[in-house]
Amino acid sequence: MRGCRAMEGFECDQEDLEVNSIANRKPIGTNADQQQRAAAMAKSDGCEYFRRTSLFWIVSVTLAMGYFTCTVFVPEKIPFQYLGLFGSFCRYLVDNYADIMYKGWWAAWAVHAFEACVALKVCSNKGIDNMATRCLWFVQTFLFGFASLSLLIKYDPKRPKQH
Structure with missing residues (x-):
């Protein structure tokens, strides 16, 4: 040519x-x-399978946990009076049930930690052996909870039957 x-x-x-x-x-x-x-x-045999959770869940969980954190630890920074009925309800909870909200905040993070550990077990069960991929699932599930874990549970590696 x-x-x-x-x-x-x-x-x-x-x-x-x-x-x-x-x-x-x-x-x-x-x-x-x-x-x-x-x-x-x-x-690939599926040992590196990872999917990021949807942007909707990333934003929703981040805002919800962020708001919950601020309500528990720095309620004076939140303008409850501008949040209508929801703000009034949150102000009531802060004034009357601060100790329960504090325990609830720890419980929410404990549930996320438990879900992250379950994600590691599900990774093992589904043949996801790559350590970096397993860490991604762990961190994502810790941060976003069931929104991430449900993606992993839905994954079907379709491995051949072992005789």
């Missing part, structure tokens, strides 16, 4: 341009990195 080098003094015709254009063109809609990842996943 001849190259077109008009700048170096060689003549260049339309046929050269078409051949070079076609030869150097990448397929539309494909990416080499995506193809490599897809090939690796096709060969």
